[in-house]
Amino acid sequence: MEPFPELPQSVRLTEIAPGYPVLEVRHPRCTARVALHGAHVMEWQPVSADFPVLYLSPDAIYQEGKAIRGGIPICWPWFNAHPSDPSQPSHGHARTHFWELDAADADPLGVHLCLSFQHGDLTAFVDILLGETLAVSLHTTNHGNHPVPLSGALHTYLAVAAAEKVQIDGLDGDLYLDTVGPRTERIQEGLVFFDREVDRIYENDSSALLVDADLERVVVVEKEGSPSTVIWNPWIDKARALGDLPDDGWRDFVCIEAAIANDRAIILAPGGSHTLTTTIRVEDH
């Protein structure tokens, strides 16, 4: 590990399991926790919100090699299955390894963390801005001599009062690949509802809004550098099959993922770079 950078007063280094460091943020604008494992934003709550914005599974496992269930896993440098090698882990290597913390700063608007990770010829730098708004920007650079395909996701788990009572706005009219059952292309009509397992890849490069009337709020998820939006909720049977999620955990979140998925993979030329960003804020309903 590189020498640890100096931390501002609003950031404290803790260990939630032996050898598993987590940065705890207590700032006038927000509270948050960020694990060095996966550069993973586990929790974030702006002072204006009276309920956490991100869902974190109470059964999440804090162990090198195991992705944290909840928060914002960084799926990189590919989304879901590896494009050609089925022996590679789903959603890439970034979420199951420790990252380096390069810098941590604070100002009256919030806390800024920079972390980095290397995989083969690719380097990832992530900028995390934690304030009244949360912004995660993932910069990828190809340092090699060959073009490399890049996909991935900022796989945000958003906390909800009850999944079956929320809706997602902003995807009306978009083409999507429904990956539950036989893969089928469909067009979204109106709002997205959750009344069964939902696992869809939308062709969408703009924002989505999570409308949660019970929590009297709308969570706005904006993004850049992302041609796909993935919407996921495992529903009842899949939640039971996931060991790091309580059986009824499916009710407590929906995922809105700023993604680069499947045939929208970007080919990074030697020396080329790409930035994938998601920005999250809470508004009154």
Ligand SMILES: O=P(O)(O)OC[C@H]1O[C@@H](O)[C@H](O)[C@@H](O)[C@@H]1O
């Ligand atoms: O259990 P994992 O590997 O974290 O993946 C969770 C889900 O992640 C979503 O992005 C995928 O669309 C789903 O198919 C997948 O089940």
